[in-house]
Amino acid sequence: MTDEITPFQIAISDMELADLAARLSRVRWPEREAVDDWSQGVPLAYLENLCRYWAEDYDWRAREARVNSFEQFRTEIDGLWIHFLHVRSPEADALPLVITHGWPGSVFEFLDVIGPLVDPEAHGGDAADAFHVVCPSLPGYAFSDKPTSPGWGMERTASAWAQLMARLGYERYGAQGGDWGASVTTGIGIFDPAHVAGIHVNMVVAGPRPHHGEPTEAEQTALALLRYYDEWDSGYSKEQSTRPQTIGYALVDSPIGQCAWILEKFWSWTDTDGDPVAALGADRILDNVMCYWLTRSGASSARLYWESFRTTYTEQVEVPTGVSVFPKEIFRPPRRWAEQRYTNIIHWDELERGGHFAALEQPELFVDQVRTFFRGVR
Numbered sequence: 001m002t003d004e005i006t007p008f009q010i011a012i013s014d015m016e017l018a019d020l021a022a023r024l025s026r027v028r029w030p031e032r033e034a035v036d037d038w039s040q041g042v043p044l045a046y047l048e049n050l051c052r053y054w055a056e057d058y059d060w061r062a063r064e065a066r067v068n069s070f071e072q073f074r075t076e077i078d079g080l081w082i083h084f085l086h087v088r089s090p091e092a093d094a095l096p097l098v099i100t101h102g103w104p105g106s107v108f109e110f111l112d113v114i115g116p117l118v119d120p121e122a123h124g125g126d127a128a129d130a131f132h133v134v135c136p137s138l139p140g141y142a143f144s145d146k147p148t149s150p151g152w153g154m155e156r157t158a159s160a161w162a163q164l165m166a167r168l169g170y171e172r173y174g175a176q177g178g179d180w181g182a183s184v185t186t187g188i189g190i191f192d193p194a195h196v197a198g199i200h201v202n203m204v205v206a207g208p209r210p211h212h213g214e215p216t217e218a219e220q221t222a223l224a225l226l227r228y229y230d231e232w233d234s235g236y237s238k239e240q241s242t243r244p245q246t247i248g249y250a251l252v253d254s255p256i257g258q259c260a261w262i263l264e265k266f267w268s269w270t271d272t273d274g275d276p277v278a279a280l281g282a283d284r285i286l287d288n289v290m291c292y293w294l295t296r297s298g299a300s301s302a303r304l305y306w307e308s309f310r311t312t313y314t315e316q317v318e319v320p321t322g323v324s325v326f327p328k329e330i331f332r333p334p335r336r337w338a339e340q341r342y343t344n345i346i347h348w349d350e351l352e353r354g355g356h357f358a359a360l361e362q363p364e365l366f367v368d369q370v371r372t373f374f375r376g377v378r
Contacts, residue, residue: 003167008072008083010064010143012294017060020293023255024055038267038274042260046277050263051256053282054289063287067107070114074143075167077160080152083143084136085110086168089118091130095197095378096170097370098134098161098188102179102203103240103301104262105357106142106291107135108284112363117370128378129371134168136161138180140300142291147300153307154180158187162195171195174374178202178358180304186341189317198320198346198377200370202358204333206341218334229330233268236261240305248299251292258298259289269356271328284360314341322347322373326362328355347373 032044070085085107088094097117101109110133116123117131137144139152139160161184165173174197177185182201189199208223215223239247251258263276263285272279292298321342325332327350335348349369354362358369 002076005073005075005167008074008143009068010072012060012064016294020255021055024051027051027256029256038264042264042267047256047260047263050277050282050285051259054255054259054286058283058286060290063108063283063290066111070111072143075164077163077167078156080139080147080160081145082136082139082160082164083107084134084164085114087114087118087133087135089130089132091119091127094118094130094132095374096134096165096168096173097131097374098136098165098173098175099359100136100161100175100177100181100184101138101141102177102181103141103304104265104288104292105179105181105360106288107137108287108291109357109360110135113359113367113370116363116367120371125367125371129375131174131370131374132170134165134170136164138184138301138304140304141297142295146297147303150307152304153311154183154187155191155311155313158184158191161188162192165195172197174198174200174377176200176202176370179356180308183308186317187313189319189321189342190313190315193319196319198322198374199317200322200324200347200373202324202326202366202369203329203331203356204323204325204338204342206333206338208333209337209340216334219337222331222333222337225331233330236265237305240302241309242306244302244306245299248302251298251302252296255289255293258293259286261298262289262292266357269328269330270361271326271353271355272361280360316340317342318344320377321345322369323349324358324366324369324373325350326354326356326358327351330356346376 033040072085074081074083114133120129121127140146175185175188182203185199186205266276270276359366
């Protein structure tokens with residue numbers, strides 16, 4: 001093991017792109033769905049349109065160049081090489097901030113928010129809100145290594161991120177995340193309280209609280225969302241948490257399969273009036289798909305579910321915590337559920353628009369929420 005930090009640039013070979021083009025040219029499509037909505041999954045015509053754009057108009061080289069405009073590195077932690085963006089602020093007293101994505105996300109989610117976070121003054125903000133941003137790819141995702149043995153769940157990843165921040169020379173830092181990133185961020189708050197100034201999450205990791213009498217209106221809504229998720233929206237999670245290798249074969253072999261697997265969640269979990277391509281743009285959705293396709297991460301990313309559902313931690317989080325609840329988030333626990341787990345919530349805001357991929361969907365709102373919370377803990 002080494003403490004070396006190695007500069008990194010994404011450089012996908014022409015051969016890989018040619019292989020993708022060939023696969024997209026010989027797709028075997030199924031018949032169309034038997035309904036006129038998304039209730040059986042991604043509609044055939046919708047996916048055909050997106051994949052036609054993918055084959056004919058999507059420019060990976062331009063997207064690759066965009067992420068390569070940010071400084072990137074890899075470093076070995078606990079036997080695994082981790083990929084991360086590290087963008088330093090021009091403000092010397094900026095607060096270091098590690099931001100973590102989830103599934104089916106990637107570091108591409110954060111490209112629109114890095115600039116305003118790092119250099120607020122250049123984006124109409126206050127220099128006092130500046131951050132040095134560190135944005136890692138989860139183990140088994142994108143350009144981080146794929147674990148070859150069990151054990152890389154949320155706790156180990158949180159510990160790795162704490163080691164990463166120390167290795168970068170940051171003795172005091174903040175942490176932010178959504179989806180699995182919220183679990184990692186929560187873990188950082190539990191396992192590294194001596195160094196983390198505070199944590200901000202845009203998906204609360206908290207379940208129902210014991211109560212007497214009838215649940216409140218907010219609790220009834222939260223329970224209904226949990227029931228809906230369990231009955232209609234959790235098939236991907238059950239498969240990935242029980243048989244990740246099995247689904248991995250299809251995801252790594254078929255670009256259409258990988259695209260549909262991800263696109264369904266962009267439809268289900270975003271505040272886009274049922275049309276994520278129109279709202280977010282085909283390029284931004286395909287960027288995330290490409291992160292999985294080009295790095296063959298379908299199986300390795302799915303294994304994070306197998307790992308994490310077997311190694312959950314329930315310790316309380318005592319560090320200062322900020323919570324931003326977006327209206328199309330998968331789970332929206334009421335504050336009193338969250339306060340069982342996060343005992344020091346100093347910022348709680350329920351937004352009027354946005355969903356699960358908050359930084360991608362509503363970059364300005366996301367930046368404002370992060371700035372607002374961390375002003376109180378700098």
